[in-house]
Amino acid sequence: MSTNTLLILPGDGIGPEVMAEVRKVINWFGENRGLKFDVSEDLVGGAAYDAHGVPLHDDTMARAQEVDAVLLGAVGGPKYDDLDFSVKPERGLLRLRKEMDLYSNLRPAQCFDALADFSSLKKDIVAGLDIMILRELTSGVYFGEPRGIFEEGNERVGINTQRYTESEIERAARSAFELAMRRGKKVCSMEKANVMESGILWREVTTRVAKDYPEVELSHMYADNGAMQLVRAPKQFDVIFTDNLFGDILSDCAAMLTGSLGMLPSASLGAPMANGRPKALYEPVHGSAPDITGQGKANPIACVLSFAMALRYSFDQGDEATRLEQAIEAVLAKGLRTGDLLGAEGGTPISTSEMGDAIVTALQESL
Ligand code: NAI
Ligand code: MG
Numbered sequence: 001m002s003t004n005t006l007l008i009l010p011g012d013g014i015g016p017e018v019m020a021e022v023r024k025v026i027n028w029f030g031e032n033r034g035l036k037f038d039v040s041e042d043l044v045g046g047a048a049y050d051a052h053g054v055p056l057h058d059d060t061m062a063r064a065q066e067v068d069a070v071l072l073g074a075v076g077g078p079k080y081d082d083l084d085f086s087v088k089p090e091r092g093l094l095r096l097r098k099e100m101d102l103y104s105n106l107r108p109a110q111c112f113d114a115l116a117d118f119s120s121l122k123k124d125i126v127a128g129l130d131i132m133i134l135r136e137l138t139s140g141v142y143f144g145e146p147r148g149i150f151e152e153g154n155e156r157v158g159i160n161t162q163r164y165t166e167s168e169i170e171r172a173a174r175s176a177f178e179l180a181m182r183r184g185k186k187v188c189s190m191e192k193a194n195v196m197e198s199g200i201l202w203r204e205v206t207t208r209v210a211k212d213y214p215e216v217e218l219s220h221m222y223a224d225n226g227a228m229q230l231v232r233a234p235k236q237f238d239v240i241f242t243d244n245l246f247g248d249i250l251s252d253c254a255a256m257l258t259g260s261l262g263m264l265p266s267a268s269l270g271a272p273m274a275n276g277r278p279k280a281l282y283e284p285v286h287g288s289a290p291d292i293t294g295q296g297k298a299n300p301i302a303c304v305l306s307f308a309m310a311l312r313y314s315f316d317q318g319d320e321a322t323r324l325e326q327a328i329e330a331v332l333a334k335g336l337r338t339g340d341l342l343g344a345e346g347g348t349p350i351s352t353s354e355m356g357d358a359i360v361t362a363l364q365e366s367l
Contacts, residue, residue, distance in 0.1 A: 013288025015073025021300035021356025045075025045089035055092030102268035114332035118259035135247025176241035184238035262299030327362035
C-alpha cells in the first residue's frame with residue numbers, strides 16, 4: 001500500500017483547537033482501520049508570520065506541493081489586521097491556492113437530519129439534502145485583465161473583466177463530471193449565457209466535455225434562476241458547476257441551507273500528480289473566530305468533515321469517509337451540540353474536545 005502523506009497547517013485562532021480534534025480522528029483510523037498517514041505539521045498565516053516574518057515559508061510551500069493532501073485550519077485575527085497587505089495571514093492561504101493551481105473548489109451542502117430544524121428553510125425542503133457546488137477558483141472576473149479604477153473624461157471608472165479560456169473551463173468541467181460519476185450522476189451548469197459571451201463559451205465547452213461522460217445527465221441553468229431554485233427546491237441538484245463569481249455567491253447561499261458555519265467543509269483540487277491523486281487542499285469554510293478563541297467553544301466538525309473529504313478525494317477511502325460522516329450524524333442524533341449548534345430552545349453546550357471525543361466514540365461504535 002502506498003503511504004498517505006498529509007501536511008497539517010493549523011494556522012491561527014481556533015485553527016489549532018479544531019485541528020487537535022482532527023488529530024484524534026486520524027489516530028483512530030490509524031489504530032482501528034489500518035489507515036496509516038505520514039503526517040507533518042507546519043505553520044501558516046499569522047503563526048508563520050510570527051516565526052518567519054512571512055505568512056507561508058518557502059519550505060512549507062515546497063512540502064505542500066509534494067504531499068497527497070494539505071489540511072488547513074484557519075488564518076488571520078485582529079493581531080495581524082494592521083500588517084502590510086503583502087504579509088497578511090490570508091496571503092499564505094492565497095499563495096497555497098495559487099501555486100498549487102487549485103482550480104476546482106468543492107463546497108458540499110449536506111443536511112444532517114438532527115440539524116434540519118436549524119435551516120432557515122422548512123424542514124422538508126432540506127431534510128436529506130446532499131448537493132455539491134463546484135466553483136472554478138483560479139480564473140474569471142476576480143483575475144481578468146484589464147482591471148482597475150481609471151480616469152475617463154471627468155469621472156472615474158471601475159473595471160473588472162470576466163475572462164475564461166476554453167482550457168480553463170474544460171479542466172474544471174472534467175472535475176465536475178468526475179465528481180458526478182462518484183455521486184448522483186447529474187451536473188447542472190450555471191452561467192448567464194443569455195447576456196455574457198463567457199457564459200456562451202462556458203455552456204459550449206461543458207456540453208462538449210459531457211460527451212465523454214454519457215452516464216452523467218447535464219442540464220444548464222441561468223445563474224439567477226439557479227439562485228432561486230437553490231432556495232426553492234435544493235434537492236433537485238446533485239453537482240452544480242459554475243464560475244468563480246457565481247460560485248462564490250451560490251456556495252455561500254447553499255451553505256446556509258444547512259445551518260452553521262461550524263459544520264461546513266471544503267476542498268480545493270488541482271491537476272493530477274504523478275501518483276494520479278489531485279493536488280489538494282482541504283479546509284473548513286469558517287475563519288479563525290477570534291471572538292471564541294481559547295475558550296473551548298469552537299465546533300470542530302467543519303474541520304473533521306474536511307478530513308472526511310480528504311479521505312474520499314485524496315486517499316480513495318470513500319467508505320471510511322462515509323463512516324466518519326455517519327459518526328458525526330450519530331453524535332448529533334444523540335443531542336450533543338457545541339454552542340453554535342444550539343438553537344433558540346437552548347441547551348447545554350459541550351466543548352471542542354468533548355465533541356472530538358464524542359466523534360471518536362461514535363467511530364468506535366461503528367465497528
Ligand atoms: P469567522 O468564520 O472566523 O467567524 C464568524 C462567526 O462564526 C464568529 O462569531 C465565530 O465565532 C463563528 N464561528 C466560526 N467558526 C466557528 C466554529 N468552528 N465553531 C463555532 N463558531 C464558529 O469569520 P470572521 O469573524 O469574519 O473572521 C475572523 C478572522 O478569520 C478574520 O481575521 C478573517 O480574515 C479570517 N478568516 C479566515 C478564513 C480562512 O482562514 N479561510 C475565512 C474567513 C475569515
Ligand atoms: Mg464567499
